[in-house]
Amino acid sequence: MADAVRTDAEKRDAGAGGGLVLALDQGTTSSRAILFAADGGVRAVAQAPVAARYPQPGWVEQDAEELWTTTLATAREALARAGVAAADVAAVGIANQRETTVLWDRATGAPVAPAIVWQSRQTAPLVDALVGRGMAEAYTRTTGLVPDAYFSATKVAWLLDGDRELRRRAEAGEVLFGTVDAWLLWKLSGGTLHATDVTNASRTMLFDIRRLDWADDLLADLAIPRAMLPEVRPSSGLFCATASDLLGAELPVAGVAGDQQAALFGQACFAPGEAKNTYGTGSFLLMQTGAEATVSSHKLLTTVAWRTGADVPAQYALEGAIFVTGAAVQWLRDGLGVIGEAAEVEALAASVPDSGGVVFVPALAGLGAPHWDPDARGAVLGLTRGSTAGHLARATLEAIALQTKDVVEAMAADAGVPLAELRVDGGAAANDLLMQIQADVLGVPVVRPEVTETTALGAAYLAGLAVGVWRDQEEVRARWRVDRRFEPTMGAGARERLVGDWRRAVERAGGWATP
Numbered sequence: 354m355a356d357a358v359r360t361d362a363e364k365r366d367a368g369a370g371g372g373l374v375l376a377l378d379q380g381t382t383s384s385r386a387i388l389f390a391a392d393g394g395v396r397a398v399a400q401a402p403v404a405a406r407y408p409q410p411g412w413v414e415q416d417a418e419e420l421w422t423t424t425l426a427t428a429r430e431a432l433a434r435a436g437v438a439a440a441d442v443a444a445v446g447i448a449n450q451r452e453t454t455v456l457w458d459r460a461t462g463a464p465v466a467p468a469i470v471w472q473s474r475q476t477a478p479l480v481d482a483l484v485g486r487g488m489a490e491a492y493t494r495t496t497g498l499v500p501d502a503y504f505s506a507t508k509v510a511w512l513l514d515g516d517r518e519l520r521r522r523a524e525a526g527e528v529l530f531g532t533v534d535a536w537l538l539w540k541l542s543g544g545t546l547h548a549t550d551v552t553n554a555s556r557t558m559l560f561d562i563r564r565l566d567w568a569d570d571l572l573a574d575l576a577i578p579r580a581m582l583p584e585v586r587p588s589s590g591l592f593c594a595t596a597s598d599l600l601g602a603e604l605p606v607a608g609v610a611g612d613q614q615a616a617l618f619g620q621a622c623f624a625p626g627e628a629k630n631t632y633g634t635g636s637f638l639l640m641q642t643g644a645e646a647t648v649s650s651h652k653l654l655t656t657v658a659w660r661t662g663a664d665v666p667a668q669y670a671l672e673g674a675i676f677v678t679g680a681a682v683q684w685l686r687d688g689l690g691v692i693g694e695a696a697e698v699e700a701l702a703a704s705v706p707d708s709g710g711v712v713f714v715p716a717l718a719g720l721g722a723p724h725w726d727p728d729a730r731g732a733v734l735g736l737t738r739g740s741t742a743g744h745l746a747r748a749t750l751e752a753i754a755l756q757t758k759d760v761v762e763a764m765a766a767d768a769g770v771p772l773a774e775l776r777v778d779g780g781a782a783a784n785d786l787l788m789q790i791q792a793d794v795l796g797v798p799v800v801r802p803e804v805t806e807t808t809a810l811g812a813a814y815l816a817g818l819a820v821g822v823w824r825d826q827e828e829v830r831a832r833w834r835v836d837r838r839f840e841p842t843m844g845a846g847a848r849e850r851l852v853g854d855w856r857r858a859v860e861r862a863g864g865w866a867t868p
Contacts, residue, residue, distance in 0.1 A: 446816030497655030608815030619811030673760035
């Protein structure tokens with residue numbers, strides 16, 4: 354009887370009446386399933402590693418079947434760990450590694466080639482060729498992307514160009530293409546749905562981000578048959594029901610987004626100018642820019658942030674990719690041996706009051722946004738006899754923060770909206786000293802949420818909104834809670850000196866590998 358007088362929100366928060374949402378987060382290094390309650394809290398987590406193969410220098414492949422089987426296994430494990438039945442789950446959401454390319458047989462559902470991972474550089478000659486025939490501007494104008502082997506388009510073309518029979522079958526609609534989300538949707542639906550969402554479509558380099566449809570002129574340029582492409586749908590809405598034998602019941606799959614857009618949604622960055630940074634091996638910084646696609650004049654990417662329904666406009670974002678952030682800490686550990694574990698960098702950096710004039714440019718794989726200098730190389734400047742491992746550790750944290758500042762300034766200039774605060778997630782967001790340095794360098798607050806699993810949370814929110822677990826984005830925003838807010842404490846003069854030294858160092862590191 355007491356339950357009868359509880360509010361709908363209280364029932365949802367308790368997980369009653371199917372108020373749980375299962376997020377499937379299929380990433381480059383692991384597949385994870387996270388079960389969220391309606392209050393945004395985590396009920397259960399399951400994770401399984403996925404392997405990558407490197408058949409030639411610069412090539413990166415994965416087994417698409419492994420991406421699927423680990424996703425299914427972790428979904429089942431998360432439900433088991435929470436001790437809930439499939440009937441208690443209101444919806445399923447998907448977040449995925451973006452740009453990775455899967456081709457499979459429509460009839461059998463079997464992959465017809467290895468999955469080519471977003472990191473793979475094997476299609477760089479095709480990018481050079483399209484630039485050479487004067488098509489780069491057309492791709493950027495239509496897709497918001499800078500032509501690169503990073504995206505899916507040339508991966509598909511490379512596979513078709515290398516196999517005449519595969520091309521014939523693709524033209525006949527017998528072979529299907531999808532990014533990882535589309536592959537998972539096909540498997541979850543029992544082979545009845547070939548679809549993707551607008552965020553993943555926008556990362557293929559084949560999608561008109563304003564018309565929200567595949568671009569026929571770009572398909573023709575790369576000779577990619579439209580028959581093999583998935584249907585493009587909003588990020589929130591009913592995609593399919595899971596086949597009943599997979600999870601114990603037919604569950605609605607109701608939310609899909611690429612991992613970085615999902616994290617932006619999970620951080621409740623719903624207003625133009627709101628931004629998040631995900632600190633991983635590299636960092637991805639996205640700023641929501643509203644219903645108009647902002648053209649970058651500072652070498653950032655324009656991408657679809659999400660679309661929450663067929664009757665609402667898409668929202669857009671500017672994105673800056675920083676190649677080396679957490680990887681710089683890994684280099685301190687593995688390359689120099691100055692720390693034994695990555696987590697030790699915070700204490701080592703805190704052992705000195707500042708970097709003692711040491712500046713580290715971690716261009717270990719070139720420089721990403723907004724510099725886009727593949728020939729830049731790592732540099733440590735300002736060393737003296739008094740320099741210590743502590744100074745280098747602190748300079749490493751400063752470098753992570755300063756690279757982020759470069760992207761933030763480019764975004765603010767493109768969007769015409771100053772950054773009020775930066776929301777953070779990812780592994781390095783747990784480093785309090787780094788977060789304080791980030792706030793000091795930016796001169797605005799840095800805000801870490803209670804739930805830092807924002808990629809999976811964003812997928813859960815998109816799915817839950819579609820089935821009524823959450824009423825609207827305002828309720829989602831209310832669910833977002835702050836763990837800690839880092840306020841800037843550095844004076845303007847000290848900040849200017851630090852930024853000035855950084856920019857001089859970047860200039861010296863730039864173009865180093867150029868003959």
